[in-house]
Amino acid sequence: MRLLIVSDAWAPQVNGVVTSLRALVAELELLGHEVGVLSPQDFRTLPCPGYAAIPLAWDVWTVAEKIRAFAPDAVHLATEGPLGWAARRWLKRRGLAFSTAIHTRFPEYVSGRWPWIPLGWGYAWLRAFHQPSRTVLVSTERLQDEFAGHGFKRLALWRKGVDLRQFQPRLEPGEGAPRFLYAGRLAPEKNLAAFLDLDLPGDKQVVGDGPLRAELESRYPQVRFCGYLSQDELAEAYRGASVLVFPSRTDTLGLVMLEALACGTPVAAFSVAGPLDVLRQGVSGVMDEDLQRACLQALNLDRRACAAEAQRQSWQVSTQEFLAHQPRLDGGLRAGPETMQG
DSSP, rough: OOOEEEESOOOOOOOOOHHHHHHHHHHHHHTEEEEEEEOOGOOEEEEETEEEEEEEEEEEEEEHHHHHHHSSEEEEEEOOOOOHHHHEEEEHHOOOOEEOOOOOOOHHHHHHHTTTHHHHHHHHHHHHHTOOSEEESSHHHHHHHHHHHTOOEEEEEEEOOOOTTTOOOOOOSSSSSSSEEEEEEOOOOTTTTHHHHHOOOOOEEEBBBTTTTHHHHOOOTTTTEEOOOOHHHHHHHHOOOEEEEOOOOOOOOOOHHHHHHHTTTTTTSSSTTHHHHHHHHHEEEEEEESSHHHHHTTEEEEHEEEEEEHHHHHHHHHHHHHHTTOOOTTOOOOSSSOOOOO
């Protein structure tokens, strides 16, 4: 099958959406499918307001010719950005089937940054984007129920996975003082102060980058900020940590939790969606409204049990679930002179 993925999030961005899509592409190609990715790399871009590291395509009128050139058998719209909207518009006008996915709680993120924007407006905008989709993919049953309550239709499960080849465990607890690790974007919606304000033994380490980095480095000089790490370096950071701390209250899942567990590292988090869908209380993590208590109790969890939890959630299984929900374009599109590289 020739599958085209349209995504406003792609390398060199480092986030859960990009991680998921790159893993998906790799597994699809191993299965013999031909995959094209339509991303900001194929367009002229401008920096996203308030988050300059995210490029947004602006010459989106060329989306149609790029879709025709790849001649896909199926199209998946991964994001609700300029490219996603442009592809949606073109496919919808021609009555062509496509799938979409909800990766983030976008309305909550918008209201969190700009409180004067009503949450209901964000959900209305999100429903409008996904309304013509043949299948709207979400990561968990909890999200499926939640978005159904917000009026979304044709929801289906696409559970995310972890690269068990890349993230392998170190099962012995580290020597010396404990290390508490955060990995992810340094952005307001990640609720980082809830972790960085804690009085914990040992040291704190932050992996990742984002618009809050300079402010956080100034406010918390005792914390080690590492910036982005390569996959090998990230796996080593997980293995060297005593606990991964996940302070977000708004994530739809949290792939970093799966990656940490695969490395044998337990997780401390609030008892909210995301952690509730990934962690087994008292086995792979501790969830508590008192995040400090969760961090301290997580120190006592068995790293072997954490690694065993992650073994059940591979990208191979995730990819088969994704494929089961892909609608075919009726007859496909006539091949053009160009092809796109996945």
